[in-house]
Amino acid sequence: MIKKSAAEMAAALSAGEVTSVELTQAHLDQIAKVDSDVHAFLHVDNDGAIAQARAVDEKRKSGERVSPLAGVPLALKDVLVQKGIPTTCGSKMLEGWRPPYDSTVVTRLKENGIVILGKTNMDEFAMGSSTENSAYGPTHNPWDLSRIPGGSGGGSSAALAAFEAPLAIGTDTGGSIRQPAAVTGTVGVKPTYGGVSRYGLVAFSSSLDQAGPCARTVLDAAYLHEAIGGYDRMDSTSINEPVPAVVAAAKDGNIKGMKIGVIKELQGDGYQPGVLKLFNQSLEILASLGAEIVEVSCKYFDYALAAYYLIAPSECSSNLARFDAMRYGIRVGEGSAEEVMNATRQVGFGREVKRRIILGTYALSSGYYDAYYGSAQKVRTLISRDFDNAFGKADVLVSPTAPTTAFKIGEKANDPIAMYLNDIATIPTNLAGIGGMSVPSGLAEEDGLPAGFQIMAPAMKDDRMYKVGAALEAALLTKWGKPILDNVPALGAK
Template sequence: MTDMAELTRLTAAETAARIASGEVTAVEVTQAHLDRIDAVDEKVHAFLHVDREGALATAREVDAKRARGEKLGPLAGVPLALKDIFTTEGQPTTVGSKILEGWIPPYDATVTKRLKDADVVILGKTNMDEFAMGSSTENSAYGPTGNPWDLTRIPGGSGGGSSAALASFQAPLAIGTDTGGSIRQPAALTGTVGVKPTYGGVSRYGMVAFSSSLDQGGPCARTVLDAALLHEVIAGHDPMDSTSVDAPVPPVVEAARSGEVRGMRVGVVPELSGEGYQPGVMQRFDESVELLRELGAEIVEVSCPSFTRALAAYYLIAPSECSSNLARFDAMRYGLRVGDDGTRSAEEVTALTREAGFGDEVKRRVMLGTYALSSGYYDAYYGSAQKVRTLISRDFAKAFESVDVLVSPTAPTTAFPIGERADDPMAMYLADLCTIPSNLAGNAAMSLPCGLAPEDGLPVGLQIIAPAMADDRLYRVGAAVEAAFQARWGHPLLEEAPSL
């Protein structure tokens, strides 16, 4: 007889195999995860909305298809937590904001549709920083999410709900989005795996926009193989997205199953270390580099001088694009409407609605972006930032002429206490120091666990960066590192997490 609690501890690949063999049903797996959500999410607050009826209906259909002998996908019946930035037909999509509270989209995002077509069971929508603006999930209008390793600490952001759902065993798979590190940084802080695919590798259609030239959806999981299986489901060209890459999906699953790095050249970027980096984070990173050397990779130092300007460039480009994208939330078409009593003009209603509906961080970025784009300042700010972006892309191109991948810490520190940086935006922005360059250049990057920092016993992430459309290299290197570390530790890192 299957232990229902045990089902929540399985990897997605193991869960799919058990469902396919008939050892367990998709309904049993789904119910086990719904029970886990009931048991722990009041403390974690990973979910904003749980779709119990829809999840069980999908699971029943998977079991019916299997009984009929129909061909099922590799993740059929596996539960998943979906970041609340993707539209879901008939289910709420709030983007963590009061301005969309209660909004029910009339259509599915392409990512949502591909998950449904693959018979993945969507458990519900996860908490996030409002409009994906933040590095801690404290900017959600619906309250912060706790880090399962220590509920008084942040789980990273903006996709902290998705990463916390994984780390607390409420779901084996999740979807996040990454504008400046919002998949990778939460993965690092929760001891999970997160991948930012090549820009355009996963469709943005139906993903509520923050910064259109930077936003990228991607897979979140507890293992490298699980992330690859999910990546394969959601990736691929989409004619509904003009920025979608019309090219074959890189062989990510094959790469994750091989995990061989012998003969690869791995670049270490000195600009992504030094002052401001927690000693324990650097200790675990140095151990990861040495591990890669032991596995047969050649380690090369590769300087990327423009990376030191990436943070400043990002915080001009992203707010500028956000000020444009969020102009659509005007109280006229959908979402919140405040002050429409017949005595006020449309402009007054819009202003009152945006004042009530947007949080402080969203307002801060809209104002920064509007200023950067204003007459007389465009060239000095936005134009200069785009020039720096070009320099960063050139640094990456030059680096990849001599190495196969680059590595760095994913985040300069481990998870900090909730509220510690709430009144210091600059300190908060520094959490994305290592991840931002890849968003500006549009290439692929992954974070995976590389141990616990000795100072506080909290997870540290290793970042792997690959050229655009070479996403398979991430999985090849990531699988090798994951296997070697787990052999050394004797178990997955998450087994050391305190039990909720």
């Protein structure tokens, strides 16, 4: 049962073939069996999950109407607060903190009867591409435990690939949903900025952060997207429009006549040959399904990474000022308030977080502001214009999600620039605020590891990427004869 899709689990629940308590227990058992190897979870809420499942079962038994995913379990990234449940953001700073309220995403999950199994591991405050920056140790990729599961949402992606949960929530500031999906053979969607409320999402870079669905199929991601999406008065940047009809789009999957734009700048040098080969095969499949493939150029994308590594650290240096040892989180040292803050932030933050705070403080400091942060904001305009022009020629844009398959844990830990290059294809969408999706494109010939195919759509046209993603997924499933995750080695055998 745990290998089925969320939609299949929902159907089985609805047909009375299984109860949510049984389904939830099966996943808790799987976590107990494999998570010592994978380390996807920072906290498992055994009792709470069973209690939520029991409540859904009772509702269903009494004939009450329940939502499509009611009773299906989910893993929640530890950057979203859940009342009474430890929330650390992968940082020592928040060790032991139990939030006094629910994020809107959590509220909506609960309203939909989705069972929250626990909190997943992540790079500290979502800063990283490998989950190695967690203060609680790295998560291991279920495909090869010596490799990274992507980041920052590596716990969520690994939980899906290890069958510890059929659904997960991630957040994506520069690729933290999509790149982990790519390197674990799962599906990850960054909705349009403002499509899912950020209330209760611990902020890293507020103009870029976006929560979204992670799943093993495109349809499952669509169901989850509709469950968590939509306007929220608690987030003044949430878009007050109906959620795009992503479930209908995922069920449709008809791409005949659609124009698919291949971004010239997001391929070539720096991309692993096997990843590019799978990308081109996917394009051929989409063409064979009736899509028209066109090439587009986004010449300012070459500057996206540089702009991102000024904008994100700048916003982070401001956002993380809230960790002041006064109202929540740890407090270290004695003396004046300033001395306590200095000591607490020194102990509470890890290496990458400090690096970005210092970088952001520099970029925002007087005398450098215009040259760095100001220039980066202008590049942001140029990148949005590139997208506008490209979407004049194509309905969706595509690229490989990440330049390589999963690398070894430790391989890039001491080279920040090499690490940052992982996000080269995912960052432009965050800067422009549009949607992006990663679907598996296959296993690279060099190393047998999964790669991702990225689909980008204009703001609030998220349904388009579900249509294309579903079409590609269905064609690849026919080609392979089985889901890509059937190739994940057995875990917890010892």
